[in-house]
Amino acid sequence: MDSVELEKRSAAEAAVKNHYPANAKWVGIGSGTTIVFVVEAIKKLEIDTSLTKFVPTGYQSKQLILSAGLTAVEFDSLPEGVVLDVAFDGADEVDDNLNCIKGGGACLFQEKLVVLQAKEFICVADSRKLKPRLLTAWKAIPIEVAPIAVYRVLRELKKLGSIDPTIRTNTIAKAGPLKTDQGFFIIDAPFPPLRLPSEMIPLTDGTRPADAWDVETLSKTIKEIPGVLEVGIFSGVTGPQAQAAGGIGGQKPVAAYFGMPDGTVVEKKAVY
Numbered sequence: 188m189d190s191v192e193l194e195k196r197s198a199a200e201a202a203v204k205n206h207y208p209a210n211a212k213w214v215g216i217g218s219g220t221t222i223v224f225v226v227e228a229i230k231k232l233e234i235d236t237s238l239t240k241f242v243p244t245g246y247q248s249k250q251l252i253l254s255a256g257l258t259a260v261e262f263d264s265l266p267e268g269v270v271l272d273v274a275f276d277g278a279d280e281v282d283d284n285l286n287c288i289k290g291g292g293a294c295l296f297q298e299k300l301v302v303l304q305a306k307e308f309i310c311v312a313d314s315r316k317l318k319p320r321l322l323t324a325w326k327a328i329p330i331e332v333a334p335i336a337v338y339r340v341l342r343e344l345k346k347l348g349s350i351d352p353t354i355r356t357n358t359i360a361k362a363g364p365l366k367t368d369q370g371f372f373i374i375d376a377p378f379p380p381l382r383l384p385s386e387m388i389p390l391t392d393g394t395r396p397a398d399a400w401d402v403e404t405l406s407k408t409i410k411e412i413p414g415v416l417e418v419g420i421f422s423g424v425t426g427p428q429a430q431a432a433g434g435i436g437g438q439k440p441v442a443a444y445f446g447m448p449d450g451t452v453v454e455k456k457a458v459y
């Protein structure tokens with residue numbers, strides 16, 4: 188196993204050890220390559236999971252749950268009022284405030300639904316994902332868009348300062364735009380590195396500097412473009428603050444685990 192895979196595994200083991208609830212009833216399972224190690228770590232606990240329901244974030248996630256012999260319940264089959272005990276998921280980049288970029292695997296819409304429905308979102312990643320600000324190494328924001336609106340959304344993104352946003356295409360033999368589990372397209376929209384909201388200094392007339400966006404404002408602005416289903420920025424209040432505001436757990440992780448090249452695991456916790 189190469190060193191990045193080992194980082195993913197050690198982060199997953201630490202995250203599951205610290206956050207998998209003793210009598211878990213509902214557990215969200217994200218998408219991507221790191222989440223495979225989370226499911227492996229849950230299995231390694233050797234606890235009775237027969238009463239636990241695992242909520243997938245898409246096709247790959249559901250197959251992962253089923254092939255591990257666990258019970259999958261799709262998001263749209265959740266009984267009314269159910270709040271997930273915890274949701275584990277990966278990320279493409281995580282900043283100092285635990286804001287995340289997600290959607291590298293094109294599952295951001297269901298991933299956001301699932302983490303919002305969980306008391307706690309626990310992020311699991313390798314060392315490459317740990318950066319002070321979003322869009323440092325990961326250069327574009329994944330945005331899920333209705334196919335009919337895609338060219339209009341591309342134009343609107345350019346007006347917001349995105350340099351050369353593109354429609355993601357299939358990487359396998361089938362030519363054409365990649366389709367998400369919802370049958371939508373993904374636009375990858377590059378922007379300059381994003382600031383934290385606290386770093387935004389308005390111009391003297393009170394407006395935003397043309398080349399500077401903070402995580403929160405850009406996410407909300409993109410979400411308002413007609414045709415956008417969801418934006419791959421996971422930000423805002425989290426944990427108890429989100430619960431107090433009625434948004435259950437919020438979009439942002441309460442803790443993020445990063446496997447490091449030296450075999451250690453860095454744990455970062457949200458500050459409330």
Ligand SMILES: O=C(CO)[C@H](O)[C@H](O)COP(=O)(O)O
Pocket residue numbers: 217218219220221222276277278279288289290291292293294295298
């Ligand atoms: O958001 C995601 C999929 O839409 C993934 O969580 C993200 O892309 C990280 O993937 P990986 O664990 O393979 O690095």
